[in-house]
Amino acid sequence: MHADDLRPRRTRRRALPAVVLAATLIATPAAAQATPDPSTGPAATVLPPAATADPGPCPPLTRFRPRNFGDPADLDNPHQPLPAGTEITLQAVANDGGALLPHVIVLTATDLVKNIDGVWTRVLWQHEWRDGVAVESALVFQAQDDHGNIWQLGEYPELVDNELPAGAPETWIAGVAGARAGIVVPGDPDRDEPPYLRAEAPAVGLLQCGLVIRTSADEVCAPAICYDDVLVVEEFSPLLAPPVRRSYVPGIGLVAAAQANSDGETLFLSGRRSLTVAERLAADWEAVQLEDRAYETSEVYAETTPLRFDAGDDDAAAVRRLMADRLRH
Numbered sequence: 001m002h003a004d005d006l007r008p009r010r011t012r013r014r015a016l017p018a019v020v021l022a023a024t025l026i027a028t029p030a031a032a033q034a035t036p037d038p039s040t041g042p043a044a045t046v047l048p049p050a051a052t053a054d055p056g057p058c059p060p061l062t063r064f065r066p067r068n069f070g071d072p073a074d075l076d077n078p079h080q081p082l083p084a085g086t087e088i089t090l091q092a093v094a095n096d097g098g099a100l101l102p103h104v105i106v107l108t109a110t111d112l113v114k115n116i117d118g119v120w121t122r123v124l125w126q127h128e129w130r131d132g133v134a135v136e137s138a139l140v141f142q143a144q145d146d147h148g149n150i151w152q153l154g155e156y157p158e159l160v161d162n163e164l165p166a167g168a169p170e171t172w173i174a175g176v177a178g179a180r181a182g183i184v185v186p187g188d189p190d191r192d193e194p195p196y197l198r199a200e201a202p203a204v205g206l207l208q209c210g211l212v213i214r215t216s217a218d219e220v221c222a223p224a225i226c227y228d229d230v231l232v233v234e235e236f237s238p239l240l241a242p243p244v245r246r247s248y249v250p251g252i253g254l255v256a257a258a259q260a261n262s263d264g265e266t267l268f269l270s271g272r273r274s275l276t277v278a279e280r281l282a283a284d285w286e287a288v289q290l291e292d293r294a295y296e297t298s299e300v301y302a303e304t305t306p307l308r309f310d311a312g313d314d315d316a317a318a319v320r321r322l323m324a325d326r327l328r329h
Helices: 015-023 049-053 277-297 314-328
Strands: 086-094 100-116 119-130 133-144 150-161 180-185 196-201 206-217 220-222 225-227 230-236 244-249 253-259 265-274
Touching: 086 253, 100 133, 100 265, 100 277, 100 314, 119 150, 119 277, 133 277, 150 277, 180 206, 220 253, 277 314
Parallel strands: none
Antiparallel strands: 086 100, 086 265, 100 119, 119 133, 133 150, 150 180, 180 196, 196 206, 206 230, 220 225, 230 244, 244 253, 253 265
């Protein structure tokens, strides 16, 4: 298949998924690449001086080079392991009183990959619920470099209103309209590092920085469970406030996310599981439909080549066969 065959055609609503999914199984993404404080929990009470002293842009932690991504879609950083077919659920809890709140985020690592800015990324499907109603469905693109750094290279966050798509004005893709990839979780976290670039997209007013607060915090507690040896990373923006602190446990991943200096809510990990083949098919299908709409609604997304299946394991191969059968019917 020539590269031109993968270019999106925005006038054909349902053709893109059929073209891509029927004939683009790849062996591995790499083969196709051309060239908190312990006493208060994950939410901080005081911003660190490094985060407040310099409100300007934060530099990249390391230079982004596609050649440094040997097996980029294999997200196995111990602080954020997300193999294909993994689903994590985050449940909101009130910071004042600990009551469960009707805010849930579900993140799924699909069997799909997408080439962005020269790197094959893992396609993550994220959907968010409030009061039992879907409010957002998003495609998130992450990749891991040879040093274990988890990068984010773009996002298509589609708003939902009355169960119908309501646009995605905050879409950004690395390499398009001045957007730059940044690091979500460092491969070798160090408290002594200055703030680093998390993501930047000038066209949508996005500038996020990251800062390692703790590398092995103890007694970081969620409802009914406490964790030790926790990596705490603060994400903040020189343009907006307040910052968010995320807590990661080795071998588990993200276990908590909370706004610093806030009496609002904290998102805690409430579930992590491996999906069945049928569930993986459903998640992949949702991602395919999201991409189909993205090509029609986003000029930024239209600059990308279509997603592909990744032949990662036997379940992924089974999902691909089922998807092909669905498309034929």
